[in-house]
Amino acid sequence: xxxxxxxxxxxxxxCLLMARHFISKQDVRRTIEGYRxxxxxxxxxxxxxxxxxxxxxxxxxxxxSDDPLFPDDVGYRILxxxxxxxxxxxxxxxxxxLGLASSVWDAAxxxxxxxxxxxxxxxxxxxxxxxxxxCLAPNLSAKEPAFAAMWQAMLDxxxxxxxxxxxxxxxxxxxxxxxxxxWYVYGRDLGVGQPRIYRLGRVExxxxxxxxxxxxxxxxxxxxxxxxxxxxKGPEGAAVVAIRGEEAGPLRRSGTPVDAPAPPGYSAYRISxxxxxxxxxxxxxxxxxxxxxxxxxxxxxxxxxxxAGEGER
Amino acid sequence: MTASSDQVTxxxxxxxxxxxxxxxxxxETAERFGVSRKQLLRDLNVIWYCGLPGGYxxxxxxxxxxSVAEGVIRLSNAEFLSRPMRFTPDEAYALLxxxxxxxxxxxxxxxxxxxSAIAKLGAVQASGGVAVRARAGSDEVRAALREAVEGxxxxxxxxxxxxxxxxxxxxxxxxxxxxxDGYGYLQAWSIGAEAWRTYRLDRISAVEATGEMYDxxxxxxxxxxxxxxxxADAALVKLEVKNSAHWITEYFPIVAAKRTRRGxxxxxxxxxxxxxxxxxxxxxxxxxxxxxxDAAASAREAAREALAAYExxxxx
Numbered sequence: 200x201x202x203x204x205x206x207x208x209x210x211x212x213x214c215l216l217m218a219r220h221f222i223s224k225q226d227v228r229r230t231i232e233g234y235r236x237x238x239x240x241x242x243x244x245x246x247x248x249x250x251x252x253x254x255x256x257x258x259x260x261x262x263x264s265d266d267p268l269f270p271d272d273v274g275y276r277i278l279x280x281x282x283x284x285x286x287x288x289x290x291x292x293x294x295x296x297l298g299l300a301s302s303v304w305d306a307a308x309x310x311x312x313x314x315x316x317x318x319x320x321x322x323x324x325x326x327x328x329x330x331x332x333x334c335l336a337p338n339l340s341a342k343e344p345a346f347a348a349m350w351q352a353m354l355d356x357x358x359x360x361x362x363x364x365x366x367x368x369x370x371x372x373x374x375x376x377x378x379x380x381x382w383y384v385y386g387r388d389l390g391v392g393q394p395r396i397y398r399l400g401r402v403e404x405x406x407x408x409x410x411x412x413x414x415x416x417x418x419x420x421x422x423x424x425x426x427x428x429x430x431x432k433g434p435e436g437a438a439v440v441a442i443r444g445e446e447a448g449p450l451r452r453s454g455t456p457v458d459a460p461a462p463p464g465y466s467a468y469r470i471s472x473x474x475x476x477x478x479x480x481x482x483x484x485x486x487x488x489x490x491x492x493x494x495x496x497x498x499x500x501x502x503x504x505x506x507a508g509e510g511e512r
Numbered sequence: 513m514t515a516s517s518d519q520v521t522x523x524x525x526x527x528x529x530x531x532x533x534x535x536x537x538x539x540e541t542a543e544r545f546g547v548s549r550k551q552l553l554r555d556l557n558v559i560w561y562c563g564l565p566g567g568y569x570x571x572x573x574x575x576x577x578x579s580v581a582e583g584v585i586r587l588s589n590a591e592f593l594s595r596p597m598r599f600t601p602d603e604a605y606a607l608l609x610x611x612x613x614x615x616x617x618x619x620x621x622x623x624x625x626x627x628s629a630i631a632k633l634g635a636v637q638a639s640g641g642v643a644v645r646a647r648a649g650s651d652e653v654r655a656a657l658r659e660a661v662e663g664x665x666x667x668x669x670x671x672x673x674x675x676x677x678x679x680x681x682x683x684x685x686x687x688x689x690x691x692x693d694g695y696g697y698l699q700a701w702s703i704g705a706e707a708w709r710t711y712r713l714d715r716i717s718a719v720e721a722t723g724e725m726y727d728x729x730x731x732x733x734x735x736x737x738x739x740x741x742x743x744a745d746a747a748l749v750k751l752e753v754k755n756s757a758h759w760i761t762e763y764f765p766i767v768a769a770k771r772t773r774r775g776x777x778x779x780x781x782x783x784x785x786x787x788x789x790x791x792x793x794x795x796x797x798x799x800x801x802x803x804x805x806d807a808a809a810s811a812r813e814a815a816r817e818a819l820a821a822y823e824x825x826x827x828x
Contacts, residue, residue, distance in 0.1 A: 201516035202554060206561045208520045214565040217592055230565040256521055257600035283595040285636050292625035293632070296614050303610035312606035314546055315521055319603070321544060322529035322596035332614075332622070334661040336690035339613040339644060353641060354601045374641035377609070380693030381762070400762060422643040441825075445679040448672030448717045462825060482794035483675040484814035485821040500822050505797030507815035 207233030211249060212258055216282060220265045221274030250275075258282065289325050297327035305340035308347065341382060343399035348406035349384050350375065356417065358389070358410035362403040369409065370395075373417035378429060385425055386417070396428060435473045439491040441465035446486035450479075459490055477502050522547070523555060523562075525596045527573065530587040532594075538583045556580060564592065604637040609644050616646035617691050619655035648696025649713030656719035657698055660686045666703070666724040672715040674786035675793070676814060679717065684709070685726040699732050708732035749788070750803040752777045757798040760791070774800055782807075789814055 210231050215222070224246060228234045234242055253260055259281035264270045289297065301317050304310035317327050341350070345361065352359045353372040360369050369389040376383050381400055388395040441461040442451050454468030461467040467490060472479075477495070480487055481502045489496040522545055529544075530536050542552040556575050563572035573593075576586040599607070608630065615626040648654065660667045668683045684700035687708075691697065696713035748767070753760065754775040761769045767779040782788040792799060792811035802808040 201519065202558050204516045205519045205523060206558045208516070209523050209558065209562045210565070212520075212524070213562060213592060217564060252517055252520075256517055256524075257597060257603075259598075282597055284598050287632055287636060289629060289632065290625070292622065293629040296611065296618070296622060296626045297629055299614050300607055300610040303613050304606060309606040309609070311518075312600075312602045313610050315525070316599050316603035316607040318522070318525040318529070318545055319596035319599060322525040322527075322532060324532045334658050334689055335614065335617050335622075336688045337610075337613045337617050338691050339609060340693065350605075351602075354605060374643070376643040376645070377613075378645045378694060379647065379763075380695070398762075417641060420641060426643065426645065446673075446677065447675060448670075448679055448715065452717055462821070478794045478796060481796055481815075481818075482790040484789070484793055485818040486676045488818070488821055488825055490825070496822070500819065502796040503793070503815040503818050503822075506793055506795075506799065507812055507819055 203233065207231060208249060208253060212253065212277065215260065215275055215277040216279060218276040221261075221263050221276050223272070223274045227275065284319055284323050287320070287323055287325065289320075291328075291331075294326060294328050295331035297325070298329035299332050299335060299337065300327070301329065303337050303339050305338060306346070309339075309341070309350070339377065341377075343382055343402070345399045345402035345406050346382055348408075349382075349399060349402075352406065352408060353384070353386075355412045356415050357408045357412055358414050359406050360409045361406045363397055363401060365403070366390075368397075370397075371415045371417070373415075374420040374422070374425070376422060376425065376429075378426065383429060385420060387415075396425065435471070436476070436492075436495070437469060437471045438476070438489055438495050439467055439469050440480065441467050441488045441490055443486045447483050450483070450487060461490070462488070481506070519555065519558070523559060524593070526555060527559060527587065527590050527593045528596045530585055531590060534586075535579075536585045538580065538585055541585060553580070556585065559587070563589070599633075599637045601637075604633070605642055607633065609642045612642070612644035613646065613691060616644065616648050617654065617689055617696050619658055620651050621655070622658075646691050646694050646696055647712075647714045648691065649716055653713060653716050653719055654689065654696075657686055657689055657713075657716075660719065660721075661688060664726050664728075666722045666726050668720040668722055669698075669700075669711060669716050670718040670720070671711055672717060674784065675790040677786050682709070682711075683722060684711075685729060687729075687732060689713070701726075701729050701732075747782050747807070748779065749782050749807045750777060750779050752800040752802075753795060754798045754800060757795055760795075764791075785810060 210233065211227070214227065214230055227246070228242055234245065237245065250260060259277060261276055261278060262273050264273050266272060297317065297320065301314045304313055320327060349359065349372055353375055358369065358371055360367060362368070371387040371389065372384050373386040374384070376385065381398055383396050383398050385394065385396050387393070439457060439459050440450070440454070443465050450470060451468060454470040457467050457469045459467035465488065477498045480489060480499050489499050526545065530541070538549060538552065542549045545552065547555070559573050560575045561572065565571070573590040574588045579586050611626055611630050615623055618626055656667070659665070664685070666683060666685055668681050671680050671682060673680055682705070683703045685703065686698055686700045688699050689696065690699060698711045698713060698716065700709060700711065702709040752772060752775060758776055761776065761778055764780060767781060769779070770777045788807070789811045792802070792808060793814060799808070
């Protein structure tokens with residue numbers, strides 16, 4: 200049963216945590232009941248597996264020697280300062296938002312990790328309160344098939360390989376961001392030798408790990424600059440538009456009313472924009488008319504003319 | 513992760529938790545740790561066999577099974593494991609992303625709490641590489657809606673309609689402020705429609721108090737997967753677009769997309785004629801064909817109306 204293994208791993212953790220110096224593998228073998236009665240080969244195999252498993256759980260296992268004359272006689276211990284969560288204290292308002300955090304993730308793996316983090320906070324004496332912010336129901340999903348592998352590779356700093364736009368990419372995933380329902384990864388494309396942003400929904404293959412853990416050190420990522428890159432690019436500009444009645448709410452709110460001659464039932468606003476504003480303005484039909492500049496007005500008229508003639512070509 | 517490694521992670525939190533709390537209810541603890549009562553009892557049995565190396569009775573963690581039988585956990589002789597372990601990167605990142613998602617729905621006051629919580633956690637464990645953003649309207653709107661949900665106040669929303677249509681003013685009983693796929697929404701009972709409705713926060717331009725309060729009406733349909741699914745009255749249309757308009761297949765729920773000689777043939781369900789008209793107007797000359805052809809009539813008409821308005825403008 201797995202309970203026996205859990206018992207052995209917990210006892211091993213406590214044993215190494217209580218050690219005042221590095222203790223040898225043979226001492227561990229003598230001390231932990233779960234290792235008794237095994238032959239050398241079986242013990243060695245099991246001990247290696249247990250060490251890997253503890254590291255996998257995040258237990259900071261140090262390997263070293265206290266003896267300068269015999270530095271190769273390695274032993275093991277867990278330093279308490281590396282192991283224990285440092286003291287943390289939270290205000291009630293912070294505990295209220297932390298309490299919500301356990302129910303945000305749709306993806307099962309990340310949901311479990313968030314819950315496990317909150318369990319640690321509770322064990323440290325904080326009490327995240329899930330009931331206080333019941334008015335909010337945030338949700339974060341990750342439907343892209345490439346998400347799980349890319350997320351793990353980012354955490355473990357593993358280089359990956361995948362197909363994108365018909366090309367095989369070698370890539371260091373440095374950071375990930377979720378925006379308008381889509382996940383993006385930012386990192387170095389080793390083939391191009393430059394940082395690149397990829398949209399996970401467009402990854403065309405499995406994401407394959409091609410290095411060990413800790414293969415790179417990600418630089419500090421400026422997310423605001425990164426998010427600006429994901430936004431549609433285009434020339435920035437300003438325009439004066441006439442908006443009919445109460446239409447085009449977002450556009451009206453982003454603009455400022457100006458005193459310009461507008462048709463009856465319309466009011467004039469100055470707006471600023473970046474990117475393809477022609478399509479956006481045209482989508483309002485007669486609800487939004489460009490007054491100025493003339494080039495923009497002509498572009499919208501041409502755009503509408505293409506639609507007005509559709510089906511007659 | 514294996515079941516056993518999950519269990520070890522849990523035990524390493526459970527032992528300090530039970531010491532911090534002092535006396536912990538069995539059911540409450542099971543709920544907090546997301547396990548069944550039976551699993552928690554198994555966990556306690558494992559803990560009971562653990563302790564300081566040596567294995568003498570006084571070295572082991574003590575669990576008072578008499579009181580466990582009465583539903584209360586008392587644990588002692590475990591001072592050596594009185595603090596939880598540090599966060600793993602997996603935990604820190606998952607928690608950070610969740611907090612950032614909450615932040616996008618928060619008003620100014622609770623956003624400050626999210627930021628300070630993130631800062632405190634960040635001081636303990638760096639986890640920079642994730643950013644979550646949502647479109648969830650203005651601070652004022654979110655603050656007014658939160659107040660309305662918490663105080664069960666009936667409010668009137670000034671709600672943007674699709675392009676080409678005037679704003680509407682539904683009077684609603686706000687139920688919850690939620691997010692889904694990068695957008696913030698209000699779920700509310702619409703008094704006019706006598707039905708649950710979902711409103712996008714970035715389309716609410718104002719929240720007006722009515723002075724009325726409402727009574728608990730129960731819960732709407734869970735705001736879960738498939739909430740955007742087609743309605744029964746949705747029409748199936750086929751839209752052929754140039755390659756440059758391929759983005760629509762990623763931004764809208766579509767039924768199918770197929771490459772053609774000229775671009776892409778996209779099959780989608782259209783429930784809202786105003787939305788569809790605005791999409792065609794936005795695409796303009798990128799639209800190659802529409803099937804059935806009549807489906808483009810309204811957009812064509814709207815384009816002609818706009819062109820006529822521009823001509824009239826030239827005469828002003």
